[in-house]
Amino acid sequence: MANDSGSIPMYEMIFRTLRERITQHEYKAGDRVPSEKELCSEFGVSRITAKKALKLLADEQLIIRQPGRGSFVADANSLFMKPFDFQQPPGTPGKKQIIGLVITHFSDMYGTELIYGMEEASRDHDAFLVVRRSFGIPELEEKAIQQLLGIGVDGLIIFPAQGEYFSAEILKLVIQKFPFVMIDRYLKGIPASSVSTDNVQAAKEATRYLFGLGHRHIGFLAPPPANTTAIEERIDGIIEAHVEHNLLLNRELWMETITSTMPNVFDPQARIADVDRLVEHLQKYPQITALFAAEYDIALLVEEAAGQLGLRIPEDLSVICFDSPDPHEGCRMTHMRQNQFSIGKQAFENVLTMQGQEQPITRILLPAQFIPGRSTAQAQQE
Incomplete structure (x- = not known):
């Protein structure tokens, strides 16, 4: 299992993996979680590292450790919340924050x-x-x-x-x-x-990278900018990169109406509608050689739209975005990874x-x- 940040120890990475399995109900309340020996085999780590990962889970009250029997998932109602005294007002001496x-x-x-x-x-x-x-x-x-x-x-x-x-x-x-x-x-x-995140600099760096590959007709895909200053800042970064390179910015190539990836949109038809609009957009502006997606989920919409048009990624259309489930060099999606x-x-x-x-x-x-x-x-x- 690779370390995705270069600074997070392996026991922390194992803790996160097990914690996610619990929160995603892969391990349900009362289920036994892997033993130290099993974790050593799965993650290729020492017994000490596996023991520290299980200790973190126990400290977070996600598991209950029973000597001689193993470790078991605690009541799911305890996830994300530890018991505390609601009667103590903020600032009470000795009260944990x-x-x-x-x-x-x-x-x-x-x-x-x-x-x-x-x-x-x-x-x-x-x-x-x-x-x-x-x-x-x-x-x-x-x-x-x-x-x-x-x-x-x-x-x-x-x-x-x-x-x-x-x-x-x-x-x-x-x-x-x-x-x-x-x-x-x-x-x-x-x-x-x-x-x-320093969104201006991140977007500027990504745009410069596309410039370096010879792309000049770049579309930007995002939800309506009014919903978040992060999107506005990424737009500023793209604009600054164009100014620095004395290149004309054509915002007609942009599409800032993606809604299916927003957290308050639950209609599955919204995704279909976004893909259809992307198909129409790429047909209307065939000069586009690269698309900069504000989010990874929007980049997935691009893949679907490109597939419908028979466009190959990256041969016919380059795609870059923010974040990705695969954070390593050589991964499927070129991206700016936020810390x-x-x-x-x-x-x-x-x-x-x-x-x-x-x-x-x-x-x-x-x-x-x-x-x-x-x-x-x-x-x-x-």
């Missing part, structure tokens, strides 16, 4: 690594993490914030449902100077700290530093890593 996370959604593609980073920080600081999803729906976001405040969290980490507008609950947090940090994006006009683990850990630690004292507003931008894959190639001669 509880940080709430409000996130639109999380999956293997984006979000899960954020939570892993927060969990590591919570273990380092002997604190707790409670998670609520909003699915990108502002009303659910407001309700989640209210619920977490109601149980007495000491701080909040918020992945905003929208980037252009902010909810009344977030505005209240600002007015009351309640400790909170935003991740992935920031809200314009709101004095709040945030941790995210989600560090973003999550940094956000959690920032909230903890805000306890009991007013901190200056900070905006932390972390670099993305360029991962070359098999989806990009030299542009064909025009």
Whole structure:
């Protein structure tokens, strides 16, 4: 099993793998999880490494270890939440800190690594993490914030449902100077700290790479930019790259109406509609030699549309995107890999530093890593 970050130890990687199997119900409550010996065989590690991975699972109350019998999955209701005293108000001496996370959604593609980073920080600081999803729906976001405040969290980490507008609950947090940090994006006009990827530089680097391959007619595919400042920043990076290379930017080649990948869209027909629109777009603009997808899931739509048109990737059409389930060089999709683990850990630690004292507003931008894959190639001669 490869280490996907170069800095995360193998016992942590095994812990994550087992944890995902539990949360995905591959191992159900009461099931026995692999023994130390079995983990050694599966992952090619020492007994000490396997033992540390199981200890992390036990520390997170995901498993119960029974001497002589093995380790068994704990009650699923304990996932993502440790028991704590709801009666103690924030700031009570001796009370372990509880940080709430409000996130639109999380999956293997984006979000899960954020939570892993927060969990590591919570273990380092002997604190707790409670998670609520909003699915990108502002009303659910407001309700989640209210619920977490109601149980007495000491701080909040918020992945905003929208980037252009902010909810009344977030505005209240600002007015009351309640400790909170935003991740992935920031809200314009709101004095709040945030941790995210340096989207401008990441998009600029990806565009420069396509330029280096000789691509000049590049389409950008994204959800409506108003939904997130991250998309707006990636657009800024693409524009800056064109300016630096004295190249004309033709935004007619862009398609910023992809909706099927948004967290609040559940209609399976939306994906079919997006693929149909992509097919029409590529037929309308046959000069396009490369597409830059704002998300991996959008890159998958491109593959489907290209297949319907008989276009080969990368011979006829290069594709680049943000993030991928395969983070290694030579993978299927060329992409900019966000350091989600560090973003999550940094956000959690920032909230903890805000306890009991007013901190200056900070905006932390972390670099993305360029991962070359098999989806990009030299542009064909025009």
